Amino acid sequence: MKLDVINIDGSAAGSVELSDEIFGQEPRRDILFRVVRWQRNNAQQGTHKVKTRSEVSYSTKKIVRQKGSGGARHGSRKAPIFRSGGVYKGPTPRSHGHELTKKVRKMGLMHALSAKAQAGKIVVLDNLDIEAGKTSALAKQVAALGWKRALVIDGATVNENFAQAARNLGNVDVLPTMGANVMDILKRDTLVLTKAGVEGLEARLK
Template sequence: MKLDVIKMDGSAAGSVELNDDLFGLEPRRDILFRVVRWQRNKAQAGTHKVKTRSEVSYSTKKIVRQKGSGGARHGSRKAPIFRKGGVYKGPTPRSHAHELTKKVRRLGLMHALSSKAQAGKLVVLEDLNVEAGKTSALAKQVANLGWKRALIIDGASINEDFAQAARNLETVDVLPSMGANVYDILKRDTLVLTKAGVEALEARLK
């Protein structure tokens, strides 16, 4: 697959040949779903917690005498049936993460890249050279290119001036090639890869 390469000012900078094994697959929703679910579950804090009858604050005095009241026999106000009592079998802190094989995770990233290429929302940049970390200048360039919500993936490391300029832009996310993941790729409308990013991803996924 051949794709045109552009510069940040929108001018042409040649073309690049993309590996069809990474960018030319027919996207499978089931694989993308499995990988996104694995990512989101792994990121979930799992800190939800309720108090049991041993943790609520209440008097331990017996409510009524054991017999003769005409009502049921109760030993504690902390029981779940009472207002402000403890919760029975409520949620406790736990990890929501589950296992997913490397083969499926790798396949998911390949299908995510292919989905953007198939939708025509994949852009290849020559590099990330910008005017000395100026957010205003980068914002104008992004607006001129028509990127509303873009994820930009660079090579092994990100250009420091570009990272500084993009820091306060809500519509732009920047990641190194090792940080590329299915959820972030699918979340953004446009996927932007630098030539160094393309080479790094091909080396990572081969």
């Protein structure tokens, strides 16, 4: 697959050949779903907690005498049936993460890239070199290029000036090659890759 390469100012900068093995696959929704669910579950904190009857602060005095009252034989107001009592089988802190094989994770990333390529939503930049890390200047360039919600993937490290300029732009996210992931790719309208980013992704996925 051949794509045109542009500079950050929109001028032409040649072309690049993308690997069909990585960018030319038929996207599978089931694989993408599995990888996104794995990412979201691993990101979930799992800190939900309620107090059981052994943890609530209440008197332990027996409510009424055992016999003769005509009522039930209750021994504590901490029981779940009472107001302010403990919760029975409520949520406790736990990890929501689960295992997913490296093969499926690798397939998911390739299918996410292929989905963007199939939709014509991949832009290749020569590099991210800008004169200064000015957010206002980068915002004008992004608007001129027509990027509404973009994910920019650079090489092993991200250009410092570009990262600084993009830090306060809500519609632009920047990641190094190793930070590329399925969920971030799918939830952005435009995927912007530098030449170094393309090389890094192909080296990572081959």
